[in-house]
Every structure is written in C-alpha cells, then in structure tokens.
Amino acid sequence: MVQYSSAPLDASFAALSDATRRGVLEQLGRADASITDLAEKFHMTLTGMKKHVGVLEHAGLVTTEKVGRVRTCKLGLRRLEEETAWIERHRQLWASRFDELDKVVEELKRKEKVDGRKRRK
Amino acid sequence: MDARGESEPTPMKNPTTTERKSDRELVATRTFNAPARIVFEAWTRPELLKRWWAPKSFGLTMISCEADVRVGGTYRLVFRHDAFPEPMAFFGRYIEVTPHSRLVWTNEEGDGGGQVTTVTFEEKGGKTLLVMHDLYPSKEALDAAIASGSTSGTGETFEQLDELLVTLGESVGRS
Numbered sequence: 478m479v480q481y482s483s484a485p486l487d488a489s490f491a492a493l494s495d496a497t498r499r500g501v502l503e504q505l506g507r508a509d510a511s512i513t514d515l516a517e518k519f520h521m522t523l524t525g526m527k528k529h530v531g532v533l534e535h536a537g538l539v540t541t542e543k544v545g546r547v548r549t550c551k552l553g554l555r556r557l558e559e560e561t562a563w564i565e566r567h568r569q570l571w572a573s574r575f576d577e578l579d580k581v582v583e584e585l586k587r588k589e590k591v592d593g594r595k596r597r598k
Numbered sequence: 599m600d601a602r603g604e605s606e607p608t609p610m611k612n613p614t615t616t617e618r619k620s621d622r623e624l625v626a627t628r629t630f631n632a633p634a635r636i637v638f639e640a641w642t643r644p645e646l647l648k649r650w651w652a653p654k655s656f657g658l659t660m661i662s663c664e665a666d667v668r669v670g671g672t673y674r675l676v677f678r679h680d681a682f683p684e685p686m687a688f689f690g691r692y693i694e695v696t697p698h699s700r701l702v703w704t705n706e707e708g709d710g711g712g713q714v715t716t717v718t719f720e721e722k723g724g725k726t727l728l729v730m731h732d733l734y735p736s737k738e739a740l741d742a743a744i745a746s747g748s749t750s751g752t753g754e755t756f757e758q759l760d761e762l763l764v765t766l767g768e769s770v771g772r773s
Contacts, residue, residue: 507738560618563744568616568626571730572658575614575628577650581640582632590634 492536497521498529502538502552509551512541621737624713626730632723635700637728641701641717642667652677661685669695673703705732713739 492498497519504510504518516526530550533539538553616626640646648663657680665673674689680713687707695703705712713734720727734740741750 506741560744564616564618564624567624568614570653571616571626573653573656574612574650575630575728576611576655577653578637578640579611579630581646581649582636583663585636585639585646586632596608 490537492532495529496531498533501529501533501550505539505550505552507548511547511549513547515550618740619731622734623741624732624734624740628728630726630728631724633724634683634719635727637726638698638701642695647675651675660754666693667692667701669693671695685763713743 493502500519501515504515510518512523512526512530513532515521516523519526521529528540528572530539533550533553534541536553539550541548541550543549602685612625612629612631614628616624619625624719640650642665644663644665644667647665648660651663652658652675654658659678659680661676661678663675665671665675667673671692671694672689674686674687685756688705690704690706690712692701692703692765693714694700697719701715701717703715705715713732716731716733717730718729734743737743
C-alpha cells in the first residue's frame, strides 16, 4: 500500500472513509446544497449531517456559508484552486503555442505578399 | 531577423483566454492578425503544425507529427516535456474539415473519456478570431482531465482522491 503522511491528506482520507460523506461530495459536485437538503437526501437528522459536513469542511473538501438561516455547502476551495491552477496552465500552454503560431502566420503572410507581387509582374 | 517589407508594425502578441464554460466544456480564444485562410493553413499542413504545436518556451519538443486533415483522416502528435522522461502521444480523427472556417476532431489518447475539439476561424477586418472548444463526454471526464493534468504534488494528491471518489462514488448506496 502507498503510505500517505501529510496531515491534510490524512484528514482527506479520514473524511472519505465514510460512504455518506463520499455521497455528499458527489452530490456537491453536481450542485451546491443546504445542510437540510443533504440531510433529507441521505435520510439523516440535521445534527448527523452537520457532523459529516464538519468533517469534510475540516479536510478542506467542503466550504459552508450561512446566509440567513440557511447554511449552504459547496465543494472546497482546495478543489476550486486546483481547477483554477489547471485552467491557467492550460492557458499558458495555448498562449505559448499561439505565439509560435503567430510566427508561422507572419511568414505565410509575407510569402503570400511576395508571391502576389511575382504574379503581377 | 527577416527583413520586413513596407512599414508593417511589429506584431503584438494577442492575449489568449481560457475558461471552463460549463461542467463539460473548456473554451480558449485568440485573435490572429491574418486572414482565416492563412491561420487555417497553419493548422492543417503537418509541416506547419509541427512548428508551433510543441513550443520550446513551454519545455516541449516535437518528436513526430502526422496529420491527414480531411474528414475521417487521423492525426498523431508525439512530443516530450523536459520534466518527463516518457514522450506523450496525442491522437485521434478529424470528423469535420470545412476550409478556412471549422475543424473538429476527436481525442482518443485518454482512457475512453476523450473530448471532442472544435476550432472555428472567424475572419473580421483581416483578422481572425480563433475559438477552440473542448467538449468532454461528462463532467467526471473533465474533472479527471483536470486532476490528472496537474503536475504538482497536490495534483497527484487530488488525482488519487478523485480516483477514490470515482470508484467509491459508484458504490455509494442511496437507500
């Protein structure tokens, strides 16, 4: 077995060791939800669901925000940061490609101009 | 440097944008200071494609580049990144080729979760707006691509977590 030593990972794996919590993450991957929604969905008391969400929150997998009387849960910042970073790397790769493509395009433009001039002669 | 004819201004680098448009879609855009037929040519002639697809500035080196750009034709691009010993191969099939305006191809290098890439070339006032649209078969497929595409330690971490979630998620009972 692979050994995981870092503390955040331990928290993540502990959080993931429970079927309900894995289900909650899957659910939040589709849409944000309130604790009440989640409790209903998983046939659980509000207190029970609060505990599960607390474990996920502690592991950084879920964030919650209370607006009025409703606490909304969404996938954690760690997931979102990871995605943002990936999209930025994706952008950088394509920006580098397109900068090289510019050079090819400029060359083709010059060629077309020269060929056009030759043809007119 | 090549001598530039007339008094053409030095071309500025146009910005590239990328965005996750939805659960299943990634979109990248870029404007080129040239007519669509020229930009299209650079995407469809393999000897030109190989000159820009694996930019040195990104640590990439092109190993081989084959592209039979016609409907049903296949492509195979093999390149290497400085940080990885193994070369990477990208391959698939062109499913739509409309001269100067549209290219669509499949990406078959992944494990069955391949996205379909559509590139459109839209000419306006001598410039071309290029839009590259990747449509993944599912949210999970794009999430997995994001997780596995990460090269950092956290990336590997999340890849493992995601694998776990996918495998375990399937067995979550919804009693």
